[in-house]
Amino acid sequence: MNIAPIARACRSAAGVLLLFALCVGARAEIRAEGNPEASPIWQKVRASLFQSRPIAAASDELISLDAPTRAEDAAIVPISIRTRLVQTPARYIDKVYLIIDNNPSPISAIFRFTQLSGRADIETRVRVDDYTHVRAIAETNDGRLYMVTRFVKASGGCSAPPSKDAQAAQATLGRMKFRVDGDASGKQPVLAQLMISHPNDSGLAMNQVSRLFTPAHFVRQVNITYAGELVLSADVDFSISENPNFRFYFVPRGDGELKAEVIDSEDLRFESALPYRRHD
């Protein structure tokens, strides 16, 4: 009997339940913005990710976080992380953590950058479940941590039903498209975008008609390479919106192929490649 999938399911179920418990416990405090440090969920996440390492407040020079104060659509909230640091061997941003305190899964993404990233910028779309602090924490190569925080208000309201057309989603599952906005002057780093067709179901949304919970099925890892070398790697989960979408930079040294490899929670793998030629 193969227990690995069962063990994994139990672990993830337990993980989800634990996070649920954390959220329920902290419910009373979440509506008011309050002091970001005081968030009990943040304290737990901080302890688990960073133990007692000091986290400095980030200056705009290092990392800034753009998020709408009031989310237009709670299911697709654009998050934009911008850095001013040019990635050099001497000093670079190694990782950026994206934390959404009041989401069922607060650790929404961990992005890993390389020299080939050019800049540790990343833009994506997330689901925001309730009024919450959103945090981007940059870890530089010297092991220092810097955090920038925003408060996002997202209310339920009458949004479109979660799973609009499960069959259509299945038909296009894993289809991906790259879009590269390189310009003729060969300016670098080059801006690119990866769009992945995937329902990114959390497993926590109940279909109001069938009364069944749509099973969890979400992208958990994205690896982007250029000419065979890693540009960006992302550990993600269902905090990322349906049809995950990532804007990022890369530094093309010579001609090559921009390639994405995506793995989801069912261990399905998808790939896409786009040939790229430098214009200079």
Added chain:
Amino acid sequence: MLVIPRSRRLLVALIALSGTALLGACAAAAAPRDLRTSAVEVAAGVYMLQGAPGEVDAENLGRTGNAGFIVGETGVIAVDTGTSYRHGLALLASIRRVTNKPVRLVVITHARQEFLFGSAAYSEQGIPIRMHRRSAGLMRSRCERCLKTLNQVLGAEEMQGTAMLLPDQEFDQTHAIDAIGRPVEVLYFGHSSGPGDVAVLDRRTGVLFAGGLLDQLRIPDVQDSDLDGWTRALRALHDLPLRAIVPGHGPLATPAVIDSVERYLAQLRALLLELLAAGAGLSEVPDAAALPEFARWDQYETIHRRNASILFVRFEREQMFRRPGGHD
């Protein structure tokens, strides 16, 4: 005659003033708002009950949607049921103040919260609720969540008795209603502002209850829409003999409102396709999608920005699969 000596006049005046203020305050506390909704006759036998502007909040009791009714020889057809059981009761009371004729049925024009949560009040009085099959489907798939939010915003007391009710009668097509001795039609144009959105036309006066298809001086909501289908529906509306339009939100309108909505949708589409071609990121879209011509419409700061985000993502996805127009 009461003669007040001069020396006392100021004192008496002050007492009278404070007395009135006190009475006023007491009156205000007892009845914080006038809960009656007054019906306005917009054409012979056709009445409109106008909702409040703005967003659903505790101040307006969420009563932001329009409703109405048509009085025929043998009865009344009501259009839309309001935001809560209490609202439904108020709407029915308004009908009762105009006529004693029985309300034969109520047509729900589209599946949005401020048009259907008063249904329990109608059902209680044995009035059948009629909805397009696809509106009923949309309602069943998401309106429970709306109800939760309404309870949070308006409070359990205001929302008491409110429930999501499935319609008694579902239909798929345009059809005539024969029930009140006056020609009334329910018009369906396919998936337009919403999958099951319909308009109700009073043939005698040319008044159209437009539901989700048309809003006057308020940003139309694209969330449930099929943009192409909506544009087709609006073109079809031009061909109808219309004299006046009761929009889903906003004051009574002339048929010029059809052009306004067409213009808004066309400009929004064009602007977003431009932004998409220019490589804009979604976070830039709400600000970049400003359309000053419509900035004075109600909900420009909220619904318009949301429209821009929703459509941008839709167009982005369509381009990914190179599928022209349509709804996901």
